[in-house]
Amino acid sequence: MSDPFVRNPCRYPDEVRARAPRGFRDQVKCAANAERITMGEFVRRAVAERIEAVRSDGDDPGPFSPASGRRTAA
Numbered sequence: 001m002s003d004p005f006v007r008n009p010c011r012y013p014d015e016v017r018a019r020a021p022r023g024f025r026d027q028v029k030c031a032a033n034a035e036r037i038t039m040g041e042f043v044r045r046a047v048a049e050r051i052e053a054v055r056s057d058g059d060d061p062g063p064f065s066p067a068s069g070r071r072t073a074a
Contacts, residue, residue, distance in 0.1 A: 025039075032042035 028039055028042060032039045035042065037045075
């Protein structure tokens with residue numbers, strides 16, 4: 001999308017906001033320290049592993065049509 005009036009142009013039009021439960025940062029910090037890596041690297045690896053685990057195949061655009069950027073009917 002190249003519309004200058006779109007606040008957050010991306011492939012997925014729905015904005016997602018999430019909050020971590022209390023103590024989550026401390027848990028991640030302890031786990032990262034146990035593996036002797038930074039918190040950022042720990043999170044990056046966890047996200048990459050999760051994406052790989054749920055990926056069925058590389059061509060699946062998910063519930064959104066890449067042509068229009070709109071959610072398809074469920």
